[in-house]
Amino acid sequence: MHGESELTELTPIPCDVFVRYGQWFQKRYVGDVEPASVAGVDRGTSAFVVGLDDGRQLTAAAVVVATGLNGLAYMPEELLRLAPGGPGAGALVSHTSHHSDLPRYAGQRIAVVGGGQSALESAALLHEAGAHVQVLVRERRVLWGSVPQLGRPWLQRLAKPASPLGTGWTLAAVCRAPGGVRRPPAAARLLLFRRALGPSGGWWLRERVEDVVPVRTSCSVTRAEASGSTARLEITGPGGSEPLAVDHVLAATGYRLDIDALAFLAPALRRGIVCVPGSNAPQLTSTFQTSMPGLYVTGSLAAPMFGPMMRFVAGTEYAATRVARDAPRWVVAP
Ligand SMILES: Cc1cc2nc3c(=O)[nH]c(=O)nc-3n(C[C@H](O)[C@H](O)[C@H](O)COP(=O)(O)OP(=O)(O)OC[C@H]3O[C@@H](n4cnc5c(N)ncnc54)[C@H](O)[C@@H]3O)c2cc1C
Structure with a gap:
């Protein structure tokens, strides 16, 4: 990509630069991309049948599911009770994945539930937009990443080798x-x-969160009730329980890897996918193929097989090269 300033580990990548990079990559290496939403994938007699939301149907010898975290958002049961009609930006509770416009909550009381990047960054953005935010964290303290050190001495590099996910031998391996x-x-x-x-x-x-936004640690939401346009929460911590009334609860409660949550895969197809014992994520071959011949799964759903790198952009090269080498074998020459 030309004309962009150089980025280092000390330069958080702005959203628009990341999007421009994706578009540049697509133009240069992918070619035509058709915007379409897949509504259903099923197994036909000799190929997969892929239904699009505009009613068209395609057949495909192989299907690669690379839908990221879409459909996998997780929200605890007690919070779901706040929105009998379903969570969302206009309901009393939503998940961070529902949002691209947090300033809509300016002036409102918001409880953010969670202690990871989604919770902390949403809290900063809400506070900066003029909302009255409180972060509720289950853990005893909030963990912050350390500032990357460029040009580390060799002894430090040996003790804690660098990797795309951070430093240390386990991550590097x-x-x-x-x-x-x-x-x-x-x-x-x-x-x-x-x-x-x-x-x-x-x-x-x-610096946008610590001593700026109120963060309560060692606490969890043990009850939640809708009372008109207010969400009444019971927050329980080591000192007991106390009430908290807010206008909206933002669940920054992450994602569950569950192949059954991919509603576009036909139930019979899903039932045929063997999962990693103890999880609902698919068992995959070394080329990311599921137990259904010709059906591949990449991204976070591949992390229980290939490790934490699959949850990050850094893992896409490993997955893509293996799928691209293997999937064409399903295409039968005319
Ligand atoms: C809050 C957050 C912070 C993150 N921070 C980082 C970070 O700092 N560094 C990092 O490396 N990674 C980060 N990640 C992870 C990173 O976003 C993913 O690893 C990466 O986006 C995965 O790429 P993907 O192509 O597998 O999925 P995605 O980028 O999610 O792409 C999925 C695509 O599938 C499409 N899609 C979904 N369903 C359908 C359907 N039914 N029909 C048609 N198309 C469909 C979507 O429109 C989308 O284009 C972060 C993730 C989150 C949630």
Whole structure:
């Protein structure tokens, strides 16, 4: 990409630069892309049948599911009770994935539930837009990433090697060899998936949150009730429970890897996908193929097989090269 200023680890990438990079990549390496929403994927007699939301149907020898976190947003049951008609920006509760316009809450009382980047960045944006924000964090403290050091001495690099996901031997190993993560038993892989890179805030966000936005730690929402246009919460911490009344609850409660949440996959197709024991994420071959021949899954849903790098942009090259090498074998020559 030309004409952009140089970015280092000390330069958080602005959203518009990231989008321009995606568009540049598409023009240069992908070619034509048809904007279309997939409403259904099913297995026909000799190929997949892909239904689009405009009613058209295509057949495909192979299908690559690369839909990211779409449809996988997770919200705790007690918060869902605030929105019998379903969560959303106009309801009493929403998930961070519902938003692209947080300033709509200017002047309102907002409880942000969660302690990761989504919670902390949303809280900063809400506060900066003039909302009265409170962050409710389950953990004992908020973790912040450390400021990256450019040009580290070799001894430090040896002790804590760098990787696209941060420094340290474990991260460096899982980034260097995602294929190696597939080998240990499922239980070990799931442990890695659950423990590696827990909730934390980016180092560049810290000064916009710490001592700026009220953050309550060691507490969870144990009850939530709608009372007219107010959400009445019960917040429980080590000192007991207390009430909190807000105009909106923003659940920054992350995503659940659940193949059943991909409603566009026909139920029979989903039932045929073997999952990693102890999870609802698909078991994948070394080329990201599910147990349904010709059906591939990449992105976060591949993390329980290939490790934490699959949750990040850095993991896309590993996945894409393997899928691109393998999937064409399903295309039968005319
Ligand atoms: C809050 C947050 C912060 C993040 N920060 C970072 C970061 O700092 N660094 C990093 O490397 N990664 C970060 N990530 C992760 C990063 O966003 C993902 O790794 C990356 O976007 C995955 O790419 P993808 O192509 O698999 O999915 P996505 O980028 O999510 O793309 C999915 C595509 O599928 C399309 N789609 C979905 N459903 C359908 C359908 N039914 N029909 C047609 N199209 C459909 C969507 O429109 C979209 O174009 C972050 C994620 C979140 C949520």
